[in-house]
Amino acid sequence: MSYALIVSEVRRGQFDERNLDSIGFANLAGKAAYLLVPQGDYAIDKGSVDLIIDTGLTESAFLNPLVMVDAITKVIDTAGMPDLIVFTHSSSGVELATYTAGRKALPIITDVSGYDKNEAIFYKSYYSDKVFGQFRKAKEGPVIVTVRSGSFREFVSDRGKAADTKALEGISGSVEGREFIEYVEEAKTGVDITKAEFLLSLGRGIGNKDEIPVYEELAGILKATISGSRPVIDKQWLPKERQVGTSGKTVKPKVYLAMGISGAFQHIAGMKDSDCIIAVNKDPDAPIFQYAHYGIIGDANKVRDKLKDILKG
Amino acid sequence: MNIVVFAKRVAATQEEELRITGDGKAVDLSKIPFKMNDWDNYAVEEAVKIVEAKGGTVTAITIGNQDSDEILRRAIAMGAKDGFLMETVEVSDDPAVRVEAISNLLNKENIPFDAVFTGVQAEDDQFAATGGILAGKLGIPYASMVIGIDAVEEGHFIVRRELEGGLQERIKVKIPCVLSIQSGINEPRYVSIMGIRKASKVERKTFKFNDYRAGQEAMIELVRWSYPEKKGGAKILTGEMDGICRELLGILKEKGVYQ
Numbered sequence: 082m083s084y085a086l087i088v089s090e091v092r093r094g095q096f097d098e099r100n101l102d103s104i105g106f107a108n109l110a111g112k113a114a115y116l117l118v119p120q121g122d123y124a125i126d127k128g129s130v131d132l133i134i135d136t137g138l139t140e141s142a143f144l145n146p147l148v149m150v151d152a153i154t155k156v157i158d159t160a161g162m163p164d165l166i167v168f169t170h171s172s173s174g175v176e177l178a179t180y181t182a183g184r185k186a187l188p189i190i191t192d193v194s195g196y197d198k199n200e201a202i203f204y205k206s207y208y209s210d211k212v213f214g215q216f217r218k219a220k221e222g223p224v225i226v227t228v229r230s231g232s233f234r235e236f237v238s239d240r241g242k243a244a245d246t247k248a249l250e251g252i253s254g255s256v257e258g259r260e261f262i263e264y265v266e267e268a269k270t271g272v273d274i275t276k277a278e279f280l281l282s283l284g285r286g287i288g289n290k291d292e293i294p295v296y297e298e299l300a301g302i303l304k305a306t307i308s309g310s311r312p313v314i315d316k317q318w319l320p321k322e323r324q325v326g327t328s329g330k331t332v333k334p335k336v337y338l339a340m341g342i343s344g345a346f347q348h349i350a351g352m353k354d355s356d357c358i359i360a361v362n363k364d365p366d367a368p369i370f371q372y373a374h375y376g377i378i379g380d381a382n383k384v385r386d387k388l389k390d391i392l393k394g
Numbered sequence: 395m396n397i398v399v400f401a402k403r404v405a406a407t408q409e410e411e412l413r414i415t416g417d418g419k420a421v422d423l424s425k426i427p428f429k430m431n432d433w434d435n436y437a438v439e440e441a442v443k444i445v446e447a448k449g450g451t452v453t454a455i456t457i458g459n460q461d462s463d464e465i466l467r468r469a470i471a472m473g474a475k476d477g478f479l480m481e482t483v484e485v486s487d488d489p490a491v492r493v494e495a496i497s498n499l500l501n502k503e504n505i506p507f508d509a510v511f512t513g514v515q516a517e518d519d520q521f522a523a524t525g526g527i528l529a530g531k532l533g534i535p536y537a538s539m540v541i542g543i544d545a546v547e548e549g550h551f552i553v554r555r556e557l558e559g560g561l562q563e564r565i566k567v568k569i570p571c572v573l574s575i576q577s578g579i580n581e582p583r584y585v586s587i588m589g590i591r592k593a594s595k596v597e598r599k600t601f602k603f604n605d606y607r608a609g610q611e612a613m614i615e616l617v618r619w620s621y622p623e624k625k626g627g628a629k630i631l632t633g634e635m636d637g638i639c640r641e642l643l644g645i646l647k648e649k650g651v652y653q
């Protein structure tokens with residue numbers, strides 16, 4: 082039977098939720114789901130896949146593309162070539178997927194967020210979701226994909242029985258080219274934006290660093306906490322602890338007021354569960370308006386100044 | 395230490411309306427401004443910083459039409475020694491085709507490198523694939539999402555790569571290798587008009603992309619473009635600015651975050 086090889090993600094002893102999108106994607110594509118896993122005691126829903134392949138590798142070795150390409154090769158040698166090799170579109174997923182594509186000379190499509198089974202079409206975001214490219218394989222054979230978190234988990238289904246586990250023998254967790262040293266945790270500092278009920282979140286669209294104090298003034302009056310998108314942190318307009326998104330914090334305030342933020346999925350993933358999202362953006366097509374409850378199409382700095390005028394009354 | 399950096403000219407679409415034309419066959423970029431891919435700006439800066447400290451050279455390479463020369467001028471103004479254009483009218487949608495050509499260029503032209511840097515992803519296609527495919531193809535180590543180069547030592551780098559939610563992994567990567575550089579790793583230097591003008595005087599080489607493609611056909615094809623599915627979307631507040639802002643304050647009150 083044709084199968085999808087799913088390379089799972091386990092982080093600090095947890096089977097990551099993102100794996101559900103990989104499993105769901107394999108189901109949607111009509112392939113048996115073979116799940117490649119590292120060793121560990123994490124909980125895993127064995128009824129949701131068809132086979133579990135235990136590499137015996139540590140979690141950190143599982144992050145190493147040089148190691149994982151050997152594990153994948155071994156699976157192919159024993160189970161035959163899969164139709165799909167599925168990774169999550171995360172930091173490690175993309176790294177492993179692209180390296181595997183290069184080593185195996187296989188086609189790759191990253192950040193897949195939709196799939197049309199009838200036409201075998203993969204939807205891939207371009208320009209931060211302003212448009213999507215519809216891809217298909219140019220010739221028969223396997224394809225590597227990385228799937229976007231949240232896109233396919235609804236297609237996970239229960240097999241009614243627990244999958245068997247097969248051990249993959251003889252994979253070395255250490256290679257000369259790349260060695261894991263340690264995990265590094267971001268330093269815990271003063272503000273915790275995940276605790277705030279009201280976030281005033283700033284994006285690249287506010288223009289420049291000099292605008293920050295003026296937003297801080299508004300935040301002071303509104304008793305809001307300031308947060309930001311990644312570029313605002315990268316440019317050091319705000320400190321790292323204020324970053325919302327996949328590589329920052331996940332927040333769920335009562336109100337998330339986003340000003341000058343476009344709504345890239347890495348940002349959306351960090352704030353989409355807020356009770357009320359209000360977006361201010363001068364571009365009516367900005368993807369953030371798809372996720373917001375309320376929107377204002379206009380210049381963020383002008384909205385800010387007007388709010389201040391009214392509040393100072 | 396010789397570092398090759400791949401950089402790309404991309405459409406800056408963040409504030410622009412994007413129109414799909416020709417029955418889904420194309421995206422109209424004719425009125426959109428272009429610039430250097432943000433992530434590549436960080437990659438060039440990181441390479442230049444290392445070379446300034448350790449000696450060696452930075453070579454910037456870009457794929458595109460003649461307009462992409464602006465990327466090379468910018469990279470040279472930032473401190474790259476050479477700039478190479480792989481000229482092609484139409485850039486393939488399949489990153490594997492691009493990587494085939496750049497790896498052949500590195501080999502055939504004997505471009506020496508200890509490391510290849512790329513940005514984590516391009517803002518246009520967001521493929522995030524060039525570095526990984528290239529490293530796999532060349533059979534050399536790879537690390538992506540590099541957010542800190544802690545040490546450049548004999549024969550290897552010590553780097554930190556970003557995982558998610560503030561978690562990083564510190565690793566040792568053997569040279570030669572490919573690193574994909576994450577935004578925020580440094581503060582890219584300011585490039586003045588004067589600097590660009592000076593860089594224009596440095597000779598840039600052009601290579602024909604198709605001479606290096608080695609018959610590599612695309613393994614995937616982009617058959618059509620579409621707009622994102624509408625998800626319901628926001629209730630847009632309309633009217634005068636004053637009225638809109640008062641309505642906004644009303645919502646904040648209703649949600650209980652402002653009295």
Ligand SMILES: Cc1cc2nc3c(=O)[nH]c(=O)nc-3n(C[C@H](O)[C@H](O)[C@H](O)COP(=O)(O)OP(=O)(O)OC[C@H]3O[C@@H](n4cnc5c(N)ncnc54)[C@H](O)[C@@H]3O)c2cc1C
Pocket residue numbers: 172209283284285286287288309310311312313324325326327328329330340341342343344345346347348351361362363364367379380381382408409410514515539
């Ligand atoms: C591995 C990885 C991890 C990432 N992690 C994160 C993350 O954790 N968090 C995150 O946010 N991003 C993250 N990103 C980056 C993400 O892809 C986007 O680049 C980023 O979110 C864009 O930020 P932005 O919306 O502020 O800027 P842009 O996308 O540049 O958007 C600016 C917006 O402002 C609008 N605008 C411009 N001028 C005005 C004005 N005067 N008034 C109102 N609106 C205006 C524009 O129309 C545009 O919509 C990550 C990317 C990668 C590859």
